[in-house]
Amino acid sequence: MKRLTSTQADFRTEFKRLLADRDSDTARVDGPVTEILAAVRSRGDEALCEFTNRFDRTNVTPATLRITPEEIAAACADVSPELLEALEVAATRIESFHKAQMPTDMKYVDAAGVTLGMRWTALDSVGLYVPGGKAAYPSSVLMNAIPAHVAGVGRIAMCVPTPDGVLNPLVLAAARRAGVTEIYRVGGAQAVGAMAYGTTTIAPVDRVVGPGNAYVAEAKRQVFGTVGIDSIAGPSEVVVIADGNNDPRAIALDLLAQAEHDPMAQSILITPDAGMADKVEQAVAKELETLPRADIARASWDAHGAIITVRDLDEAAGLVNEIAPEHLELMIDSPQPVFDRVRHAGAIFVGRYCPEAIGDYVGGPNHVLPTSRTARFSSGLSVFDFIKRTTFIEAQAESLRKIGPAAVSLAEAEGLDAHALSVAVRLAKLDGAR
Amino acid sequence: MKRLTSTQADFRTEFKRLLADRDSDTARVDGPVTEILAAVRSRGDEALCEFTNRFDRTNVTPATLRITPEEIAAACADVSPELLEALEVAATRIESFHKAQMPTDMKYVDAAGVTLGMRWTALDSVGLYVPGGKAAYPSSVLMNAIPAHVAGVGRIAMCVPTPDGVLNPLVLAAARRAGVTEIYRVGGAQAVGAMAYGTTTIAPVDRVVGPGNAYVAEAKRQVFGTVGIDSIAGPSEVVVIADGNNDPRAIALDLLAQAEHDPMAQSILITPDAGMADKVEQAVAKELETLPRADIARASWDAHGAIITVRDLDEAAGLVNEIAPEHLELMIDSPQPVFDRVRHAGAIFVGRYCPEAIGDYVGGPNHVLPTSRTARFSSGLSVFDFIKRTTFIEAQAESLRKIGPAAVSLAEAEGLDAHALSVAVRLAKLDGAR
Structure with missing residues (x-):
């Protein structure tokens, strides 16, 4: 973890280093992905099953690729009523926000008598990629599927790998709540290829969305053009702006909630209060003694975490615009001036009682957000990912x-x-x- | 050119073939592009100038990369007052439409007392790629630069190659009208690399937009993630739905206006009137005898053109949704039912007095539109390409x-x-x- 003070002589150099410290090129996997995509494109289900059985140690055939309604029902029966109720709270709030987000059509006649306008229409079909294993988050299923439904997409197909044949009950329960019933037990680049090009079993879709590993990301990059894709997620980050009037433990947990995702995640505290900086640093150390995912969180915090002491909140806002963080928390008394000055952030969480984790699950806005400084030019997932515009002129x-x-x-x-x-x-x- | 009738026995097969006949993979240029981008990234201006001088037969140095205000003024002085006035009509209308397109922010308090919303902000900087030589269209400069300005982008940099050192006066006049003054005489993958990664002379941008050849398209694909990109344009197309009450010559010219762009362009007439089909076919043949770009237009029309006779306009609308054309003309008496049924089209031109060429220049909506069936999942260029959303929650x-x-x-x-x-x-x- 890096402690910086905006008044130190080499601050600009150190701050730039902080921004760049996760820029290392990821492993190139384009070769193998090109081969997998070509095989799925030419040999369809046969190649899809071969890759799936090899990588996931399963024994699927075209006839068993799709997860049956009985399997979904059985898996959902394993989920506790409390969790189903929590899913319901989340789903209802996500639906509500994304409905509010739907844009309206436009039409007007100008001075030359020309009728001009634009009309929004939903995509016909969307493919939702859901990672398997530990990274399988039911909340992400809701966050990807619900906006598609709200947008009016007619068909949502979902692919989720089942390593060793194991289904994830909560993922299937989330899919069911989001109205997704067409689910295939395949993952990786082969799943992306199947959704983009279509196979006998899996009809092609118009757009592929959802997070995945390096192979999935590269596959999405390669099928872009044949189908639409959402943004390719990189390591994520949070910036917490906190004044002296906070519970240091709460701030520490907010930082660690980001860090526990991934050793490449980045958590940054910016505070005008040097005493708070010290207290949060100590609180982070203390929480790391007991946190179940302490290994991951510590790796992230040690390598990429930072606490920056600044002159004032205005300076903090300026730094945020350079970072363009995925998540920004404003844990301060009068957040409006900072909120107004921030131009680049995926999502902002305002108020001491609004930690970022609220937005991950039950806030309502999407938790799929632009990572790795891409909030400079891109936005979180939304209904806009599932509709498109047709302009028109009548003269x-x-x-x-x-x-x-x-x-x-x-x-x-x-x-x-x-x-x-x-x-x-x-x-x-x-x-x-x- | 293919003549089809929706009642013929093999219609579905032939129609599918028509949809797929331009799907051949384009030449792979990823290897050379990767090398060019790596060189620009590591050696900056030096590499940029080397590639530019080699490919464009010029002799630029870092000091002369940027086109000077004097050169721009001198070039503009070469443009006739009539053309400057036409540019003004186009620019004013494009500005007006894109201003109307700007979305508004959203904010509300829900039943749980949570404040929710989303806010739109402009990108800080955008790089505009403009092709050189024959494909240098001043109208495209307006269509790319004006939406960025309307969106509030602070800095717009433009790259345009100058083969053999020749500047295009009308392109520079369009840039000046659109308020673009930062213009570099570079093109190809090296220009895209310079805008994405930055060099000593060219500061990096947040998003690269604009059409280009295969190298430019591949470079945009490779820098995607470091910066945003617009969609990658493929061969374009028009569908004209025309009833029997049209001037066959006007319809023929609408089809040829698409065909004259590119041998890979596709022009399709759909009509319920077999007599009109015959007359338009003859009119196309006649126009090709005198059209200056007849070689290109004939290559497109012969290889990819089609005239489809249908039972009725409802059937025509269904076919349009399968084609998802970039441009759709409705040259019919009561266009509303067809307009309402069409779900997938980049832009629609309604009325016998609204040929597609109006939209290319002076209509107001953007002429950068989704090509090659991508209107299924994507939209034309707009202010939405130059702004992004930040969601927020306050609890x-x-x-x-x-x-x-x-x-x-x-x-x-x-x-x-x-x-x-x-x-x-x-x-x-x-x-x-x-």
Whole structure:
């Protein structure tokens, strides 16, 4: 963990180093992924089952690729009523927020008499990738599937690997709550290939979303164009801005909640209160003595964690814009000025009683957020990932007379004569009709 | 050109073949592009100038990479007043539409007392790629730069290759009208690399947009993640739905306006009137005798063009949804029912006096649209490419008491104890305070 003070002489250098310290190139897996995708594209189900059985130590056939309604029901029966109720709270709130997020169509007539507008329509089909094993989070199933449903997507197919044939009951319960019933027991690049290109068993989808390992990320990158994809998630991060008026243990836990995800995660505390900085540092050390995932959290905190003492909250906001963090907590008395100054962050959690973990599960906004500084140019998952725009123009004769000649001039200047003529013949007809 | 009738026995087979006939894999250029990007990333301006001088037969140095204000002014002085006025008409209309497209922020308090919302913010910087030579379209400069300006992007850098050192006056005039003054005389993968990674001369941007050749497209694919990119354009297409009440020459020119872009372009006429089908076929042949770009247009029309005779307009709308065309013209009497049934199209042009070429230049909506059936899952360029969302949640003590316990349950079920504890310690504090 790095302790920095914004007044130290080499602060800019150290801060830049902090921003770059997770930029190392990830392992290149494009070769194997290209081969897997080509095999699935040409040999379909046969290749899909081969890879699945080899990597997941299973024995699936095209006939057993899809998880049956009976298996889903049996798995859900294993989930406690308390957890089902918690899933329900989460799902209801996620639905509600994403419904509020739906944009409206636009249509107007301008001064030239041209009708202009844009219309939103849902995608026909979406493929949802869900990681297997320890990284299988039911909350992520809700966060990916519910916005697709709210957007009006007609078909949602889900792929989840089942290493050694083991199903994850809570993942299936989350899928059921989100209305997903078409679920296949496949993972990795082969699952992405099956959803993108289609096989006999798995019909192709229009867009593939959901987190995955390096192979899944590379596969999504390679099928991009054939289908749409969501952003490719990198190591994630939190910035907590906290003043002196906080429980150091609560702040420490917020930092560790990020760190316990992944040794590559990054947790940064920014505070104008040097005493709070000390207390949180001590609290983190204490929690690490008992935290079940202390090994992962400590690796992250030691390698990438930071506590930065700043002059004031305005300076803190400026640093946040350079970090462009996935998550930002504002644990301060009057958050509005900082909130207004922050331009780049995936999601902001405001108030001492709003830790980031609320947003991971039950807040309502999506927890799939831009990582690794990509909040500079991208957004979290939303209904916008599952709809697209069609623009339209409607013009009558009089409008064409007003705006057509400029189009003819520009088309001729670009050497596109059929373009120019397609407007000019209509203008000539109008002149003839006078 | 293929003539099809929806009642013919093998129609489905032939129609599917039509949809797939441009799917051949494009040449792989990932190897050379990877090398170019690595060189620009490690050696910066030096590599950028080397590649530029080699590929464009120029003699640029870091000091002359940027096109000077004097060069821009001199180039603009070469543009006729008529063309400058046409550019002005186009720019004004494009600005107006994209301003109308800007979304609004959202904020509300829900039943649990939680404040929820999302806020849109502009990107800090954008890089605009403009192709050189014959494919350098001033209209594309307007279509890419104006939405970025309207969105509020602070810095727009533009790269345009200048083969043999020749500047394109109209491209520079369009850039000036769009408010772009930071322009570099570089192109290809090396320009994309410079904008993504930055060099001493060219500061890095947050997102790279704009059309380009196979090298540019592959470079954008490879830098995706470091920066955002727009969609990668493939061969484009138009579908014209026309009834019997049209001037066959006008329809023929609309089809040829698409075909004259590229031998890979695809123009499809769908009509319920077999007589109109014959007349348009003849009119296309006649126009090809005199069209300046007849070689390109004929190659496209012969290889990929189609005229489909259908039973009725409802059937036409169904076929459009399978094609998901970049452009759709509705040259029919009562367009609304077809308009309502079409779910997948980049842009729709409604009315006999609204040919697609209007949208290319002066309509207002963007002419950068999803090609090659990607309108199934993606949208045209817009202000949404230059802004991003930050979601936020603000919760006070009472709200946490309502929604916190479900978060604790789910976090524990996912084995993320620091997540659970970060909520639980705050809940415990509330209970202690009672």
